[in-house]
Amino acid sequence: MAATVSRQERSSAVTEMPDELRADVRLLGELLGQVIAEYGGDDLLADVERLRKAVIGARRRKVSVDEITAMVAEWPIDRAVQIARAFTCYFHLANLAEEHFRIRTLRVRDTGEEPLPESIAQAVQELGGERVAELVEGLRLHPVLTAHPTEARRRAVVTAIQRISGQLTTYNSSDRGAAEQAETRRRLVEEIDLLWRTSQLRSTKLDPLDEVRTAMAAFDETLFRVVPLVYRSLDAALGGGDGTRRPRARAFIRYGSWIGGDRDGNPNVTAKVTRDAVLIQAEHVLIALENAALRIGRSLTLTASYTPASPKLRAALAAAENDHPDMVSEMATRSPQEPHRQWLMFVAARIGATRQRGLDLAYRSPEQLLDDLRLAQDSLVAAGADRQAYGELQHLIWQVETFGFHLAELEVRQHSQVHAEVLAELEAGRTSERTEEVLATIRTIAWIQERFGVTACSRYVVSFTRSADDIAAVYALAEHALGDRAPRLDVVPLFESGADLAAAPAVLSGMLKIPGVQARLAVDRRLEVMLGYSDSAKELGPAAATLKLYEVQEALTAWSDENGVPLTLFHGRGGALGRGGGPANRAVLAQAPGSVGGRFKVTEQGEVIFARYGHDAIARRHMEQVTSAVLLTSTPSIGTRTAEAAGRFRGVAQQVASASEKAYRLLTEAPGFPEWFSLVSPLEEIGSLRLGSRPARRGLGAPRSLDDLRAIPWVFAWAQTRVNLPGWYGLGSGLDAVISESGLDELRAAYREWPLFASLLDNVEMSLAKTDRDIAARYLALGARDDFVEQVLAEYDLTRRLVLEVTGHTRLLEDRRVLSRAVQLRDPYVDALSHLQLRALSTLRADDNLSEDERERLSTLLLLSVNGVAAGLQNTG
Numbered sequence: 001m002a003a004t005v006s007r008q009e010r011s012s013a014v015t016e017m018p019d020e021l022r023a024d025v026r027l028l029g030e031l032l033g034q035v036i037a038e039y040g041g042d043d044l045l046a047d048v049e050r051l052r053k054a055v056i057g058a059r060r061r062k063v064s065v066d067e068i069t070a071m072v073a074e075w076p077i078d079r080a081v082q083i084a085r086a087f088t089c090y091f092h093l094a095n096l097a098e099e100h101f102r103i104r105t106l107r108v109r110d111t112g113e114e115p116l117p118e119s120i121a122q123a124v125q126e127l128g129g130e131r132v133a134e135l136v137e138g139l140r141l142h143p144v145l146t147a148h149p150t151e152a153r154r155r156a157v158v159t160a161i162q163r164i165s166g167q168l169t170t171y172n173s174s175d176r177g178a179a180e181q182a183e184t185r186r187r188l189v190e191e192i193d194l195l196w197r198t199s200q201l202r203s204t205k206l207d208p209l210d211e212v213r214t215a216m217a218a219f220d221e222t223l224f225r226v227v228p229l230v231y232r233s234l235d236a237a238l239g240g241g242d243g244t245r246r247p248r249a250r251a252f253i254r255y256g257s258w259i260g261g262d263r264d265g266n267p268n269v270t271a272k273v274t275r276d277a278v279l280i281q282a283e284h285v286l287i288a289l290e291n292a293a294l295r296i297g298r299s300l301t302l303t304a305s306y307t308p309a310s311p312k313l314r315a316a317l318a319a320a321e322n323d324h325p326d327m328v329s330e331m332a333t334r335s336p337q338e339p340h341r342q343w344l345m346f347v348a349a350r351i352g353a354t355r356q357r358g359l360d361l362a363y364r365s366p367e368q369l370l371d372d373l374r375l376a377q378d379s380l381v382a383a384g385a386d387r388q389a390y391g392e393l394q395h396l397i398w399q400v401e402t403f404g405f406h407l408a409e410l411e412v413r414q415h416s417q418v419h420a421e422v423l424a425e426l427e428a429g430r431t432s433e434r435t436e437e438v439l440a441t442i443r444t445i446a447w448i449q450e451r452f453g454v455t456a457c458s459r460y461v462v463s464f465t466r467s468a469d470d471i472a473a474v475y476a477l478a479e480h481a482l483g484d485r486a487p488r489l490d491v492v493p494l495f496e497s498g499a500d501l502a503a504a505p506a507v508l509s510g511m512l513k514i515p516g517v518q519a520r521l522a523v524d525r526r527l528e529v530m531l532g533y534s535d536s537a538k539e540l541g542p543a544a545a546t547l548k549l550y551e552v553q554e555a556l557t558a559w560s561d562e563n564g565v566p567l568t569l570f571h572g573r574g575g576a577l578g579r580g581g582g583p584a585n586r587a588v589l590a591q592a593p594g595s596v597g598g599r600f601k602v603t604e605q606g607e608v609i610f611a612r613y614g615h616d617a618i619a620r621r622h623m624e625q626v627t628s629a630v631l632l633t634s635t636p637s638i639g640t641r642t643a644e645a646a647g648r649f650r651g652v653a654q655q656v657a658s659a660s661e662k663a664y665r666l667l668t669e670a671p672g673f674p675e676w677f678s679l680v681s682p683l684e685e686i687g688s689l690r691l692g693s694r695p696a697r698r699g700l701g702a703p704r705s706l707d708d709l710r711a712i713p714w715v716f717a718w719a720q721t722r723v724n725l726p727g728w729y730g731l732g733s734g735l736d737a738v739i740s741e742s743g744l745d746e747l748r749a750a751y752r753e754w755p756l757f758a759s760l761l762d763n764v765e766m767s768l769a770k771t772d773r774d775i776a777a778r779y780l781a782l783g784a785r786d787d788f789v790e791q792v793l794a795e796y797d798l799t800r801r802l803v804l805e806v807t808g809h810t811r812l813l814e815d816r817r818v819l820s821r822a823v824q825l826r827d828p829y830v831d832a833l834s835h836l837q838l839r840a841l842s843t844l845r846a847d848d849n850l851s852e853d854e855r856e857r858l859s860t861l862l863l864l865s866v867n868g869v870a871a872g873l874q875n876t877g
Helices: 002-012 019-059 065-074 077-109 120-127 129-136 155-171 178-197 208-237 271-299 311-323 325-334 339-356 366-382 392-403 416-427 433-452 468-485 498-502 504-511 515-523 533-540 542-563 584-589 607-613 616-633 636-648 650-668 673-680 683-689 711-720 731-742 745-753 755-769 773-783 786-807 817-846 852-873
Strands: 140-146 412-415 459-463 490-495 527-532 567-572 599-605
Touching: 019 065, 019 077, 019 155, 019 178, 019 817, 065 773, 065 817, 077 155, 077 178, 077 616, 077 817, 077 852, 120 129, 120 208, 120 616, 129 208, 140 567, 140 616, 155 178, 155 208, 208 271, 208 392, 208 607, 208 616, 271 339, 271 392, 271 433, 311 325, 311 339, 311 366, 325 339, 339 366, 366 392, 412 416, 412 433, 416 433, 416 459, 416 468, 433 468, 459 468, 468 490, 468 504, 468 515, 490 504, 490 515, 498 504, 498 533, 498 542, 504 527, 504 542, 527 533, 527 542, 533 542, 533 567, 533 711, 542 567, 542 650, 542 731, 542 755, 584 599, 584 616, 584 755, 599 607, 599 616, 607 616, 616 636, 636 650, 636 745, 636 755, 650 731, 650 745, 650 786, 673 683, 673 773, 683 711, 683 852, 711 852, 731 745, 731 755, 731 786, 745 755, 745 786, 755 786, 755 817, 773 786, 773 817, 817 852
Parallel strands: 140 599, 412 459, 459 490, 490 527, 527 567, 567 599
Antiparallel strands: none
């Protein structure tokens, strides 16, 4: 009955699709249909349409799920594979249409009359310019890109989608004639045909350097250009930032990366890989800086009679000509009486020499380059050319300040147990291959610092930190590796389990006694602490983990105040809701008072990187939203309100956490649960998707406990079953415990007044909206454990009902029209892929007599459907 109500509510609440979005979806769908018919004939297209209409009919209660199961079962496997490809391609195109609609909506809303909601301008308006100016000096936004395998799409598929995006933009331009429009439509069909003919599945496993190069695409195509625009937004909001004065905004964004540095559980990341990763990053950023300097230099056609060079710039040009006469003389010949142009062209040549290791011309550090750029800027200001000084040249200065010559700080991560075992070997006089590799990694860090500076690689994250000894071990290993020539290390404890999180303040106190830490604090009296959202959520359940992490942040903030040591909290969030994901700006606003302090560091993982940084407009909007939230949550007034709410509802939170964790553990720690989970989900098959270089689980064989599973496949597999269990399980029991004792009023008040509790419920509501009870029940039945099925579905019904009661919503996502529309647009088509996946999964699980060929073709169908469902839900891990 609960499932019927859910489906009826969804049907009655379908949000009207805006005309522009509908037009794009219809256009792309029609062109995909044309391509499918050309490839496989009208019969293939007819079968795709049969399934499409059937799943829509099922949501309207006009077609039974059994009828769809029978339809899917009658197709030959090869035909089912083609149909799965069709729905997967449709999702890529639907996602693209929605992205274009989001961008158009942002531009329409940006009228200039009032600041956009959640923008930097709105935060400055709300707080007042003077107060923001105080925060700007210490402001720091620090995203860290990781290679955790959550991007299901091949790079070739992403590139094909980007080309379609460009053609769709051209097609929707209003100033095109009929002939141009026809040609653009032809190109659209050509690109969609290419997408259709491109394999959705990787044929080879990625290695770590493939992952580095993939991440570089986000830098090349978006980040390098967008970062200065974010600074420009802050500068404009602070008043008078029209490019005619020295900017008040600092370069407050720094990027980090674990890609090529994270060796925890990944034997493919070696010292050589780490070295090569930094070199790849440096190549990309130096090319970008050289191109920017060339572009700006060519544009600075300022004649000396109108814009004379300053004495310092003239002297610098003379010195350059003395050292490099042929080069500078040629520049002067090409650009006579244009000293600023000559200087920028010389700067570009020096950047090129830095990339090519031309030692007589190369810059030794980014600071040297900044000195040369500021020399030109000061000269332009002295000549009255303020717009040239503080325009594109200022963007280049900001880019150098943000990215340096290394692009992103490469962070090394390793498990504490590895360090302990390596130290034991060294003390025993043994040196295994693993020990040599750990020591080689530290030597590589030293080499990176010598080549690119300390900021290029100094952070060393210790997974599963349980005591200060785990931190001391890294300093001891550095001494073993290089003695008194050891690199500067900022060793960062990563607390992941419930017990380790609770012990965090005591571990920090112990760290203060370590000589290596004391030496670090003498240079910069600030420590960094990383909080792991993924493993804590897997261990405790989503509600208990969220509340435990908040409690730990409060404790760490108090420790910081007591010890006079400022902390930067590094949030290890995943993309999925079950791994601490969700809207980043809301996450910032929900942090414990005093724990942000103008600085926010967070991981950006897998598909999230391209979702947030795949397009200039969306990337800029995301960074502005997070910056706005950091500014707002760092102010005392907001911190006071949050602290008061947290204090008032602490008892409620403890009740919810305790009861939800109990319910979660009752399920996940039950005998036979890991084996059942492997049967009801495509967990075993996910490794065949070759998502990344990191193994999908610890150890070999089927998982015997949740500890054997990494958090990403745990979340990914549950999403595929349409259960999304890691995003909501246990919260219903937690809410019920409070209601049974105190009623609804306290929970409703907590939802209204406490940002953390509101964020928790909103995220759970989002996860529930992506759950489909009917289809989930079919997956759960594959494990032949009725007790588990009943337990999961009962908790789903309870959670869904109580979340709606607490929020006051009549249906899920009632107050979030855009997200609601996105889910409703996709639901039927995800259903289609789920039915195809269920056919493959149920046959693979039930039939031991399949031939090798049948098993391989069914596996292809299963993996294609996994890929398609990930695209449809826009979520993997």
